[in-house]
Amino acid sequence: MKNSSKPINFIENKIKSDLENGVVERVITRFPPEPNGFLHIGHAKSICLNFGLADKYGGDCNLRFDDTNPEAEDQRFVDAIIKDVEWLGFKQNIRPKYASDYFDQLYEWAIFLISEGKAYVCELNAEQIREYRGTLKLPGRNSPYRERLVEENLSLFEKMKNGEIPEGAMTLRAKIDMTSGNINLRDPVMYRIKKSSHQRTGDKWCIYPSYDYAHGQEDAIEKITHSICTLEFASNRPLYDWFISNLPVHAEPKQYEFGRLNLNYTITSKRKLKQLVDENYVHGWDDPRMPTISGMRRRGISPAAIRNFCNSLAVAKTDGIVDMAQFEYFVRDDLNNNSPRAMCVFDPLRLTVVNYDDAKLDQIKIQNHPNRPDLGSRETRFGKTLFIEKSDFSDDETLSRKKFKRLVINDYVRLRGSFILKAEKIIKDEQGSITEVLVRIIPNTIGADAPEGIRPRGVIHWVDQDSSVDCSVNLYDRLFNVPSPDSDQDNFLQHFNTESLIFITGCKAEGLLQKAAPGEVFQFERQGYFTRDLAESDSLTFNRSISLRDSWESKL
RNA sequence: UGGGGCGUCGCCAAGUGGUUAAGGCAACGGGUUUUGAUCCCGUCAUUCGGAGGUUCGACUCCUCCCGCCCCAGCCA
Numbered sequence: 001m002k003n004s005s006k007p008i009n010f011i012e013n014k015i016k017s018d019l020e021n022g023v024v025e026r027v028i029t030r031f032p033p034e035p036n037g038f039l040h041i042g043h044a045k046s047i048c049l050n051f052g053l054a055d056k057y058g059g060d061c062n063l064r065f066d067d068t069n070p071e072a073e074d075q076r077f078v079d080a081i082i083k084d085v086e087w088l089g090f091k092q093n094i095r096p097k098y099a100s101d102y103f104d105q106l107y108e109w110a111i112f113l114i115s116e117g118k119a120y121v122c123e124l125n126a127e128q129i130r131e132y133r134g135t136l137k138l139p140g141r142n143s144p145y146r147e148r149l150v151e152e153n154l155s156l157f158e159k160m161k162n163g164e165i166p167e168g169a170m171t172l173r174a175k176i177d178m179t180s181g182n183i184n185l186r187d188p189v190m191y192r193i194k195k196s197s198h199q200r201t202g203d204k205w206c207i208y209p210s211y212d213y214a215h216g217q218e219d220a221i222e223k224i225t226h227s228i229c230t231l232e233f234a235s236n237r238p239l240y241d242w243f244i245s246n247l248p249v250h251a252e253p254k255q256y257e258f259g260r261l262n263l264n265y266t267i268t269s270k271r272k273l274k275q276l277v278d279e280n281y282v283h284g285w286d287d288p289r290m291p292t293i294s295g296m297r298r299r300g301i302s303p304a305a306i307r308n309f310c311n312s313l314a315v316a317k318t319d320g321i322v323d324m325a326q327f328e329y330f331v332r333d334d335l336n337n338n339s340p341r342a343m344c345v346f347d348p349l350r351l352t353v354v355n356y357d358d359a360k361l362d363q364i365k366i367q368n369h370p371n372r373p374d375l376g377s378r379e380t381r382f383g384k385t386l387f388i389e390k391s392d393f394s395d396d397e398t399l400s401r402k403k404f405k406r407l408v409i410n411d412y413v414r415l416r417g418s419f420i421l422k423a424e425k426i427i428k429d430e431q432g433s434i435t436e437v438l439v440r441i442i443p444n445t446i447g448a449d450a451p452e453g454i455r456p457r458g459v460i461h462w463v464d465q466d467s468s469v470d471c472s473v474n475l476y477d478r479l480f481n482v483p484s485p486d487s488d489q490d491n492f493l494q495h496f497n498t499e500s501l502i503f504i505t506g507c508k509a510e511g512l513l514q515k516a517a518p519g520e521v522f523q524f525e526r527q528g529y530f531t532r533d534l535a536e537s538d539s540l541t542f543n544r545s546i547s548l549r550d551s552w553e554s555k556l
Numbered sequence: 557u558g559g560g561g562c563g564u565c566g567c568c569a570a571g572u573g574g575u576u577a578a579g580g581c582a583a584c585g586g587g588u589u590u591u592g593a594u595c596c597c598g599u600c601a602u603u604c605g606g607a608g609g610u611u612c613g614a615c616u617c618c619u620c621c622c623g624c625c626c627c628a629g630c631c632a
Contacts, residue, residue: 007570007579034632069631126630135628137558171630181559183628192630211632235560235627257561259625264567270632312580314569316562319625323567326581336594371594405592414590447590459590526591552592 009315011049011256015057015226024225027059031085032099032215034066035077035199038285038292039084041306041327042261042268048310049258050228051090061090062222064097068214070198078199080285084293089303099209099218100200106209106217107161109247110172110190114153118246119190120146121156122173129171132178133186140178140186160193163206167193174213176242184239188212216240220249227253230260231319261313262321265478266291267486276479281496288543289476289500299476300521300531300545305334321484331546335521335529340368340375343416343461344509344524344542346473348387350436351462354424356384358443366417378512381467382418387508392460393437395426405458412442412456416525420445420456461525467511471540473530475502514540521545 008016018024029050033043054061063085067073078096086094113119122145124132134140148156157172159165172191180186190213195206219227227240234257244252262268268291276282276290286294296306309330313322353359364382369375392406392413399408407413409423425438442454450456477500479485485492509524516522516532524530528547532540 032632036632066632072631122630129630130628133628135558138628139558140628168630173630183559185559186628189630194630208630210630215632231561232626233632236632237560259562312568316569318562318569320568323581326568329581332593341591370589370591416590418590420590449590456590458592461591523591523593526593528593548591548593550592 006311009258010317011226011228011258011315012053012056014256015053018225019057026225027054027057028062028223028225029054029059029228030062030064030219030222030224032064032066032218033081034069034072035074035081036069036072037077037270037274038080038290038294040268040270040273040293041263041291041296044088044293044306045261045310045313046228046230047085047088047090048307049315052311053226053228055090059225062097062224063091063094064218064222065099066211066215066218067098067100067198067200068209068211069194070196070208071194073199075199080294084297087297087303088293088306097222098200099214100198102214102218102221103201103205103209105221106214109217109249110157110209110213111154112247113174113190114157114172115150116246117150118175119153119172120148120175121153121160122146122171122187123169124171125168129189133183134178136183139180140183142178143173143187146175146187157191160191160207161205163195165193167195169193172207174239174242176239182235182238184212184236185242188239212236212239213243216243216253216255217247217249219253220244220247220251223251224253227255229255229257231257231317232260233257257317258315259317259319262319262486263291263324263327264321264483265324265480265485267479267492269486272486272492275493276496279493281493282479288474289479291479297519298531298534299543300335300519300529301331302334302338302521305331308334324478328546332529332549335523335545337372339521339523339529341370341525342510342513342522343380343463344471344473344507344513344527344530345387345389345461345463346504346507346527347390348463348506348508349390349393349434350465351386351388351421351439352436353384353386353421353441354438355440359419359441360443364418364446380417380510380512381464383464383466385465386415387463387465387468388415388460390434393423393434395434401455401457406460407437408457409437412450412454414445414450414456414459415462416459418446418462419443420450420454461527463508463510465508468508469511469514469540471507471509471513471542472503472505473507474533474541474543475504476500476544477502509540509542513542516540516542523548 031050051061122143132141171189173187176185178186191207197203237255240255288299363379367377395409412422414420419441421439421441427436429435480495481497482495485495518532518534521531529545530542
């Protein structure tokens with residue numbers, strides 16, 4: 001959104017009115033990931049929303065790990081998430097909070113609920129609980145253990161905590177309403193027995209609180225004022241409220257739901273992303289093809305581009321699918337403005353300058369950016385032997401100027417930042433393929449208009465042979481071949497784009513690219529934006545962040 | 557069909573009884589250009605899921621209908 005101010009969404013409106021009406025004096029939000037995977041672009045939207053709102057209204061936003069299920073979680077994910085949030089630019093040296101810090105308090109509150117006769121230890125197994133729960137149209141039935149005496153519940157719950165009960169044998173359930181139309185209210189499980197050690201609390205606990213029991217109370221403890229989550233939690237809200245109003249908590253957080261981000265041609269389901277990783281479709285969570293924050297980082301996409309994109313998104317209750325093109329727009333916008341230009345030839349064709357002596361120079365000064373003089377210029381060698389893209393040359397003189405704005409035999413073209421030249425002679429090998437082209441430069445055409453009577457067809461990129469450096473490039477493309485791989489439930493893997501990564505070797509890059517720092521992004525003129533991979537490596541490899549917008553192929 | 561939520565241009569989305577129905581992306585024209593990039597200009601919903609109704613007046617209120625999403629984990 002350039003010149004228009006963005007409309008204020010319903011959550012921000014609520015915050016504004018709560019502030020104005022004194023409902024809250026300071027807004028406190030939170031971003032509560034479970035450390036069971038890496039953060040993706042959908043999380044980025046939530047991060048921008050939560051931290052953004054807190055910033056805008058002078059409040060605060062907590063990064064809090066919802067680590068209530070040790071079986072799925074790992075310290076490695078905690079570390080990755082912290083790194084990603086900081087990288088996105090919201091907090092320096094962030095000090096995260098953890099649900100596990102509140103396990104003692106949560107346990108005490110559970111005892112409180114039992115004492116109030118509002119929770120009970122149930123001995124139904126998982127399958128029986130499901131049967132008793134009823135279905136979407138049929139009400140549930142009360143558990144036979146529902147009316148247990150408080151004292152018995154207390155002692156049983158203690159036994160659960162002490163590890164005296166096997167996994168799966170008992171649960172602590174809230175006593176609410178087995179006939180509720182909202183299935184979440186049919187005596188939800190508050191605690192289950194899991195005898196696995198937790199990445200932070202070790203073996204202290206063998207019972208762990210469920211999301212529904214834990215989340216609202218975590219919010220209350222942290223005095224969260226606006227607990228923002230995605231739409232699928234809407235039917236959990238009455239339960240969220242039930243715990244808050246039945247427990248002696250010292251705050252009354254409120255939950256608000258917005259539509260999560262979906263992008264076409266990719267997926268934003270942690271479970272499915274994990275599957276891509278586990279089954280080696282990609283090379284890890286930070287594979288540049290992944291819509292993860294870390295993947296995008298390796299792809300050379302800046303935090304600002306991601307933030308700009310997220311801020312362009314609507315916060316509403318509709319669940320739509322945003323065009324990947326919208327994301328790409330913000331990526332290109334940022335990269336175009338900030339990336340110095342350089343040249344790299346992927347599929348080299350040798351050019352020999354027959355009148356090299358007429359050049360009368362061997363170094364050329366080239367601007368690093370057409371619209372930003374502050375990015376300076378560089379010296380590039382201009383030698384007798386050059387490389388251009390094979391696809392930038394044609395021996396077909398009948399090609400129209402409009403259709404082929406490149407080099408054609410017996411015609412002129414401009415080398416970017418350099419001379420205008422003419423292709424004079426084609427050299428072929430025994431098989432008849434073109435191996436070299438002899439060209440003649442037009443003297444004094446650097447930085448000057450074409451002389452009378454000479455009309456170069458266009459401008460092409462090039463590289464000097466002697467000063468060039470060999471490199472490889474990774475060309476990334478969309479992860480899936482169909483717009484909505486997610487909608488096909490189980491078979492999203494069938495739509496995996498096997499050409500989402502194309503590796504090209506034997507490329508010739510300008511010498512200065514040898515010194516490119518990992519993560520540094522360049523625009524390879526006429527090719528796209530490329531960044532040197534973050535991974536330590538002796539070889540010179542560039543990852544394509546994104547191609548240049550191309551309105552030409554589509555018109556042919 | 558128990559409960560909850562949503563349907564405005566190809567995509568996202570403003571709009572809360574009186575506006576010519578914002579804006580962004582995409583697309584399509586045209587201009588500038590030593591990147592077929594960027595940039596600039598222009599075009600792009602007589603219509604708001606459908607049908608009725610209330611009203612001088614409805615995308616906005618009412619009724620009915622249609623469609624889509626979420627909930628039946630001891631996941632979050």
